[in-house]
Amino acid sequence: MSVKSSLFNFTVTDRFLKYVTIDTQSDPGSVTIPSSEKQKDLGRLLVTELQTIGITDAHLDEFGYLYATIPSNVGKSVPVICFCSHMDTAPDCSGTGVKPLIHKNYQGDDIILPDDPSQIIRMAEHPDLKNQFGNDIVTASGTTLLGADNKAGVAEIMDACYQLVNHPEIKHGTIKILFTPDEEIGRGVDHVDINKLGAYACYTMDGESAGNMENETFSADGAKLIIKGVSSHPGFAKGKMESAIKIAGQIIAALPFELSPEGTDRMQGFVHPVGVEGHVETASIDFIIRDFDDAKLVEQADVIRKVAGAVLKSFPSSSYELQVKPQYRNMKSVLDKHPQIVEYGMEAIKRAGLDAKLCSIRGGTDGSRLSFMGLPTPNIFAGEHAFHGKHEWVSVQDMQKAVETILHLCMVWEERS
Numbered sequence: 001m002s003v004k005s006s007l008f009n010f011t012v013t014d015r016f017l018k019y020v021t022i023d024t025q026s027d028p029g030s031v032t033i034p035s036s037e038k039q040k041d042l043g044r045l046l047v048t049e050l051q052t053i054g055i056t057d058a059h060l061d062e063f064g065y066l067y068a069t070i071p072s073n074v075g076k077s078v079p080v081i082c083f084c085s086h087m088d089t090a091p092d093c094s095g096t097g098v099k100p101l102i103h104k105n106y107q108g109d110d111i112i113l114p115d116d117p118s119q120i121i122r123m124a125e126h127p128d129l130k131n132q133f134g135n136d137i138v139t140a141s142g143t144t145l146l147g148a149d150n151k152a153g154v155a156e157i158m159d160a161c162y163q164l165v166n167h168p169e170i171k172h173g174t175i176k177i178l179f180t181p182d183e184e185i186g187r188g189v190d191h192v193d194i195n196k197l198g199a200y201a202c203y204t205m206d207g208e209s210a211g212n213m214e215n216e217t218f219s220a221d222g223a224k225l226i227i228k229g230v231s232s233h234p235g236f237a238k239g240k241m242e243s244a245i246k247i248a249g250q251i252i253a254a255l256p257f258e259l260s261p262e263g264t265d266r267m268q269g270f271v272h273p274v275g276v277e278g279h280v281e282t283a284s285i286d287f288i289i290r291d292f293d294d295a296k297l298v299e300q301a302d303v304i305r306k307v308a309g310a311v312l313k314s315f316p317s318s319s320y321e322l323q324v325k326p327q328y329r330n331m332k333s334v335l336d337k338h339p340q341i342v343e344y345g346m347e348a349i350k351r352a353g354l355d356a357k358l359c360s361i362r363g364g365t366d367g368s369r370l371s372f373m374g375l376p377t378p379n380i381f382a383g384e385h386a387f388h389g390k391h392e393w394v395s396v397q398d399m400q401k402a403v404e405t406i407l408h409l410c411m412v413w414e415e416r417s
Contacts (some may be wrong), residue, residue, distance in 0.1 A: 012399045012402075013400075016100075019148060019155055021098055026091060026181065026182045026183075026184050027091060033190070039181040039327050040060060040064050042087045046179060047059060048182055050161060050398065056176075063190075067176070067177065068161070069176055069272075070164055071109040072174045077198035078413055078417040079201065080211075081199055082202035084157075084367070088181050088183060088184050090152075091143060091184065092202065094144045095144060098140055100139070101141055103137040107134075113140065113141055115142040127388060128208070128395075137185050137395050138205070139393045142390060144390065145392050152402070153204070154179060154385070155399065156403050160407055161177065171414045172410035172411060173413055173417065176197050176198070177411060180393065184368050194375055202376070203377065204379045205380050207359075207382055209381060209383075209385075209398075211349055211357050211381060214361040216335075216359075217331050217337045218289065219330045220289065220291040223299050223301060223322060223324045223326050225248075225322050226282070226320065226321045228281070228321075229241075230281060230315075241280065242317055242318045244280060245280060248276055248278055248283040251307055252285065257304060262268045266362075273285050283403075292371075308320045329368065331368045332360075333369055335376050341376050344412045344413060347412050348412050349408075350373050351412075380405060382399070383398030383401070383402055409410045
């Protein structure tokens with residue numbers, strides 16, 4: 001069977017417009033699971049919608065993970081596949097009071113966001129808008145992020161579930177659905193029950209441009225540089241005080257620009273300070289370290305040590321300690337062992353009428369860690385752009401193509417089993 005847009009009454013846009021109004025920001029400072037209880041608000045709504053569709057086992061567990069199953073509708077054995085998106089939005093920009101707007105029939109003009117007219121989405125700054133002429137662009141109103149990362153993916157999977165249940169002529173094996181909390185703060189699969197999924201392969205719907213599929217992510221470490229200075233009464237500090245705060249500032253300023261996020265692109269990694277805390281006696285800098293090559297993570301941590309050591313030469317009574325912890329690894333090493341998982345995804349994108357492009361992502365997805373947990377998981381486009389900021393946007397037509405891609409992917413696995 002060939003899936004065509006004309007065959008379906010897409011629900012993805014209505015679902016997306018509803019989901020983005022629910023505040024689901026994760027909280028990196030929280031120790032609870034999930035990090036913010038409000039993420040469960042969306043999870044409970046999704047469970048109700050899935051059960052209404054007819055997916056009776058849909059449920060939300062104590063950790064805020066949603067699981068659901070669409071049973072096979074064929075007699076032969078087909079590997080179980082899973083589709084996954086995350087429900088949380090990034091803590092970098094407000095997700096409270098999101099007001100989604102649809103800008104119909106985009107023709108290349110600047111998109112001025114009405115609640116803050118200084119927020120303008122320009123084609124020159126968002127090159128993928130060149131592919132959106134005639135499409136309907138969804139944005140927020142100017143004071144919040146939109147939440148397309150990753151509620152576009154959630155809405156696409158939900159619409160695909162609706163279509164699969166209502167179109168039994170689409171032949172497929174058992175399909176598992178997984179929606180996760182806390183992906184944006186690196187905890188998205190901490191409590192996933194892999195055995196409950198029982199899947200052979202998984203696909204996250206969390207990518208950017210229509211037609212793109214990603215089989216390679218950054219490898220990632222987190223690092224904390226702890227600086228121990230010398231405190232003294234400021235009235236009597238001459239020749240005694242060595243302020244840990246000032247030392248931290250000098251270390252940050254001395255980091256090489258060519259190893260910063262703003263100074264790198266494509267396959268280049270970076271060292272990025274993301275947080276500073278401190279007092280005169282003790283200060284700390286939190287870093288994220290990223291590269292596609294695991295070995296270079298070690299080299300980049302050494303850069304931090306060298307910079308810190310050089311700065312501290314001027315502060316002989318002070319010292320530092322660097323703590324490095326692994327976060328996730330490049331999923332390509334796992335996916336290369338299961339080439340058909342990526343091959344079938346590329347075929348599904350082509351069948352949806354798109355130019356399929358295999359890409360690397362300068363970031364990570366839940367799939368990075370799922371792959372190393374025994375569930376190989378490449379990433380398929382969701383159509384989301386300008387993540388984590390007020391200029392975030394997605395097009396209605398790209399979301400519909402993502403739904404078609406999911407349906408085609410289900411059929412490809414059935415056909416080739």
